[in-house]
Amino acid sequence: MRWIDSLEEAAAEKLPEPLHRYFRQGSAGGISVGEAVAAWSSYRFRPRVLTDVSTVDISTTVLGTPVDLPVLVAPTTMQRQADPDGEAAMSAGVAAANSVLGVSSNAGTTFADIGAAGAAWWLQIYVVKNREVTVRILDAAVAAGARAVVLTADTPVVGRKEDDGPTVWEVIQPGHLLANLVANDYTADDLAKADDLTPDVIGWLGERTGLPVLVKGVLRGDDAKRCVDAGAAGVIVSNHGGRQLDGSISTAQALPEVAEALAGTGAEIYVDGGIRRGEHVLAALALGARAVLVGRPALWALSVGSSTGVTRLLRELGAEFEHALRLSGCRRISDLTPDLIAR
Numbered sequence: 001m002r003w004i005d006s007l008e009e010a011a012a013e014k015l016p017e018p019l020h021r022y023f024r025q026g027s028a029g030g031i032s033v034g035e036a037v038a039a040w041s042s043y044r045f046r047p048r049v050l051t052d053v054s055t056v057d058i059s060t061t062v063l064g065t066p067v068d069l070p071v072l073v074a075p076t077t078m079q080r081q082a083d084p085d086g087e088a089a090m091s092a093g094v095a096a097a098n099s100v101l102g103v104s105s106n107a108g109t110t111f112a113d114i115g116a117a118g119a120a121w122w123l124q125i126y127v128v129k130n131r132e133v134t135v136r137i138l139d140a141a142v143a144a145g146a147r148a149v150v151l152t153a154d155t156p157v158v159g160r161k162e163d164d165g166p167t168v169w170e171v172i173q174p175g176h177l178l179a180n181l182v183a184n185d186y187t188a189d190d191l192a193k194a195d196d197l198t199p200d201v202i203g204w205l206g207e208r209t210g211l212p213v214l215v216k217g218v219l220r221g222d223d224a225k226r227c228v229d230a231g232a233a234g235v236i237v238s239n240h241g242g243r244q245l246d247g248s249i250s251t252a253q254a255l256p257e258v259a260e261a262l263a264g265t266g267a268e269i270y271v272d273g274g275i276r277r278g279e280h281v282l283a284a285l286a287l288g289a290r291a292v293l294v295g296r297p298a299l300w301a302l303s304v305g306s307s308t309g310v311t312r313l314l315r316e317l318g319a320e321f322e323h324a325l326r327l328s329g330c331r332r333i334s335d336l337t338p339d340l341i342a343r
């Protein structure tokens, strides 16, 4: 069996069931999470022949940071429940693969420790009802060297999970979330997600941090354009791994519309959700993404193999992508164009 495909089951042997379920699950009826991988696999390629692919290059830059491969790690929570070193181990694993790490604003490790573990990282932010609390997280991330702010825009409220059994909240150990806020310095109300956000928040985040802002959770071309017009450096096409509005279209389906809407703007487009194979990366980049992010595979790899598991995951996805690139008749990422995909 392919190692990447074995990870979810291997993680089940190590993790408490409520945590494994939390990583795996989608919201509500699980429609979007269930469709994500198949949507990427449904693309068909039109490879070129008789091109010289003796030398290929899969390196690129993401918001100006050089990376060895166009596969980044998406921001996720509960990493210290999966591995004692949590986000620090994730960071070390990402650094060894020379990729970029998305760090959840709910992280259970301090931003300083995550940065010290080596990876170039982007702060994912949930803007919460108490903007003072949001500012504390932003300032801590800037001080610890975050290179960008990823505004998660698809979460005015947290998507409903239909749990059958005890939830992860009943097993989580104290201190494994929100390590970047002073304990007892906020209330549950302070931390409720802001549900009144408009594109103005993009400018506010950029001014407060001095960092480029990506908007995560975009599934429509018109929204992508609104974000970029409001100052975003780019967007992450995402349905939050099928954990927000269930029945949202797959990111494989949404990406072409977003790429069309942002053509010529210079904005960078990223995509996540269901990307599990090098061929999925090939399709995403041909359709206009600059790089992809993986969420659950990185959590499984962390659970099973700590930092070396994360490095292996990224390297294997990179190697698969390189192989697919060669087979497509392309030598570098900039050779990938939408005509590689059959209409």
Ligand SMILES: Cc1cc2nc3c(=O)[nH]c(=O)nc-3n(C[C@H](O)[C@H](O)[C@H](O)COP(=O)(O)O)c2cc1C
Residues within 6 Å of the ligand: 022, 023, 024, 036, 074, 075, 076, 077, 104, 105, 106, 124, 152, 216, 238, 239, 240, 241, 242, 243, 272, 273, 274, 275, 293, 294, 295, 296, 297
């Ligand atoms: C367990 C788990 C926790 C997550 N936590 C966050 C989070 O804190 N912030 C966020 O913006 N997205 C979060 N996400 C969504 C991921 O960033 C990403 O969009 C998604 O996992 C990509 O889909 P994939 O898991 O199929 O690769 C989470 C996803 C999972 C599975």
